[in-house]
Amino acid sequence: MRVGDNVLLDKVDLHVNCAEVVALVGPNGAGKTTLLRTILGEIPYQGQIAFRVGGQVTKQPKIGYVPQKLRFDLDSPISVADLVASAISRHPVWAGINAKWSNRVKDVLALFSAEHLCGRKIGQLSGGEMQRVLLAIAMTPKPDLLLLDEPASGVDAQGLSLFYRIVNDLRKAQDISIILVTHDLAGIASFADRIVLLDRVVIAQGEPKDVLLNEKLIKTFGPALWNVFRE
Amino acid sequence: MTIIDVWYRAVDLLPFAWAHYDFMKSALLAVLLITPLFALLGTMVVVNRMVFFTDVLGHSALTGIAIGAVLGLREPTLSMMLVAVVLAAGITALKSFTKASMDTVLGVVFSFVVALGIVILSRQGGFAKYTDYLIGDVLAVNTRDIVFLLSVSVLVLAYWYVAANALTLTSVNESLARSRMVKTFLVELSFAALLAMVVMVSIRLVGILIINSLLVLPAAASHNLARNMRTYTLWAVIISVLSGIGGLIQSYYWGTASGATIVLFAAAFYGLSLAAGKRMRG
Numbered sequence: 001m002r003v004g005d006n007v008l009l010d011k012v013d014l015h016v017n018c019a020e021v022v023a024l025v026g027p028n029g030a031g032k033t034t035l036l037r038t039i040l041g042e043i044p045y046q047g048q049i050a051f052r053v054g055g056q057v058t059k060q061p062k063i064g065y066v067p068q069k070l071r072f073d074l075d076s077p078i079s080v081a082d083l084v085a086s087a088i089s090r091h092p093v094w095a096g097i098n099a100k101w102s103n104r105v106k107d108v109l110a111l112f113s114a115e116h117l118c119g120r121k122i123g124q125l126s127g128g129e130m131q132r133v134l135l136a137i138a139m140t141p142k143p144d145l146l147l148l149d150e151p152a153s154g155v156d157a158q159g160l161s162l163f164y165r166i167v168n169d170l171r172k173a174q175d176i177s178i179i180l181v182t183h184d185l186a187g188i189a190s191f192a193d194r195i196v197l198l199d200r201v202v203i204a205q206g207e208p209k210d211v212l213l214n215e216k217l218i219k220t221f222g223p224a225l226w227n228v229f230r231e
Numbered sequence: 232m233t234i235i236d237v238w239y240r241a242v243d244l245l246p247f248a249w250a251h252y253d254f255m256k257s258a259l260l261a262v263l264l265i266t267p268l269f270a271l272l273g274t275m276v277v278v279n280r281m282v283f284f285t286d287v288l289g290h291s292a293l294t295g296i297a298i299g300a301v302l303g304l305r306e307p308t309l310s311m312m313l314v315a316v317v318l319a320a321g322i323t324a325l326k327s328f329t330k331a332s333m334d335t336v337l338g339v340v341f342s343f344v345v346a347l348g349i350v351i352l353s354r355q356g357g358f359a360k361y362t363d364y365l366i367g368d369v370l371a372v373n374t375r376d377i378v379f380l381l382s383v384s385v386l387v388l389a390y391w392y393v394a395a396n397a398l399t400l401t402s403v404n405e406s407l408a409r410s411r412m413v414k415t416f417l418v419e420l421s422f423a424a425l426l427a428m429v430v431m432v433s434i435r436l437v438g439i440l441i442i443n444s445l446l447v448l449p450a451a452a453s454h455n456l457a458r459n460m461r462t463y464t465l466w467a468v469i470i471s472v473l474s475g476i477g478g479l480i481q482s483y484y485w486g487t488a489s490g491a492t493i494v495l496f497a498a499a500f501y502g503l504s505l506a507a508g509k510r511m512r513g
Binding site: 042070078096 | 278391392395396397399400403404407409410454459461
């Protein structure tokens with residue numbers, strides 16, 4: 001894949017199975033987010049991306065996406081209900097969210113125990129709360145593939161373990177494939193089925209225990225990993 | 232009897248000196264059409280951080296008028312619209328397809344369209360006859376303006392009903408919006424083009440120098456008060472209409488330019504909203 005004359009990603013050959021959690025790890029600028037955005041269809045590429053849903057090849061699978069970082073003003077007037085409603089409904093939020101949609105929004109948020117956040121403005125949410133709201137949006141309607149861009153950044157340890165638990169339950173209960181970008185190797189080691197080490201090309205992929213001992217990975221993230229993995 | 236005649240008679244019933252002048256009656260009608268329209272558009276301009284962009288659009292009127300003059304048009308609205316829409320499309324494309332710093336790009340375009348307009352219009356020292364466009368004159372509103380304003384109001388309302396959710400989502404995160412099947416480029420392009428049209432329809436009435444204030448101030452004031460998109464929109468429209476009516480009437484008594492007086496009222500509302508917002512948050 002190239003943008004201008006820069007080849008951002010090259011020779012990426014990945015296969016993600018049903019209900020599998022694949023973690024993309026790699027140094028900054030490795031092309032992790034670029035790969036997610038390519039799967040989303042935002043960036044033109046050479047090569048092929050194929051989706052198969054229920055045995056059928058499809059061009060447009062349902063993809064749920066949780067972006068890495070939202071750039072909005074902290075005093076933005078957009079409320080959580082506004083955000084959810086504008087994502088899932090055509091009824092214009094500026095005209096007020098009617099009872100029907102208000103209930104629907106609450107149902108969506110309740111998936112991740114976030115219905116109490118409904119009336120809050122998005123700038124007033126903590127990292128973990130925002131993440132649950134975004135995840136609730138990404139899960140409505142139920143996607144075939146869930147893309148999570150750095151869910152661990154800006155979330156405290158407690159929020160993170162809650163997050164992993166929710167996602168794990170999801171995958172098991174709903175048969176959803178998940179690709180997530182992360183720097184949280186400690187958290188992901190016990191959670192992902194496979195880890196892909198990316199640095200413009202796929203350097204290594206496989207089960208966590210194999211990839212986490214990769215020389216390049218240790219070079220990138222430091223020897224602290226040894227301890228993590230031994231635990 | 233046309234709708235405008237009905238309006239004239241209705242205003243005549245008000246017990247104020249200004250209410251008996253036809254030019255004030257027309258101006259009031261124009262203000263009541265422009266202010267909610269600008270408030271609505273302004274809400275998205277502010278959350279989408281397009282304040283500088285709309286300022287450039289407003290000032291591009293200078294180039295639009297100049298091109299109209301070169302082509303020998305008696306009335307430059309069409310050439311102004313053309314320049315503004317092309318500019319809006321160009322800037323939106325640049326923003327979407329390059330990593331250019333928009334702040335700098337807008338600064339460059341701003342300088343260019345202002346300078347080009349002034350250079351063409353000032354040939355043989357002729358700029359003086361265009362100064363009306365700088366401060367605007369809502370008292371000079373005619374039936375054609377009213378018809379234009381009514382048409383764009385209908386257009387904006389329809390657009391708002393269909394596209395406002397997509398605009399809201401895009402303002403939060405473009406990739407998120409695209410994952411929800413929003414065509415973000417189309418949404419941004421259509422919004423920019425609509426802004427260009429509305430600004431150009433109103434510019435002779437409001438004035439190049441202050442048109443952006445009218446777009447931004449009510450939404451900015453409402454930003455300080457709102458708890459969600461509904462109250463944000465509602466407050467913006469209320470503040471805009473009140474500033475419009477108050478400013479127009481006050482300009483009659485002060486003998487000042489109406490557009491600027493309206494903006495002063497809106498600025499006062501902004502100040503009040505800052506204080507009120509602080510109190511609301513405790």
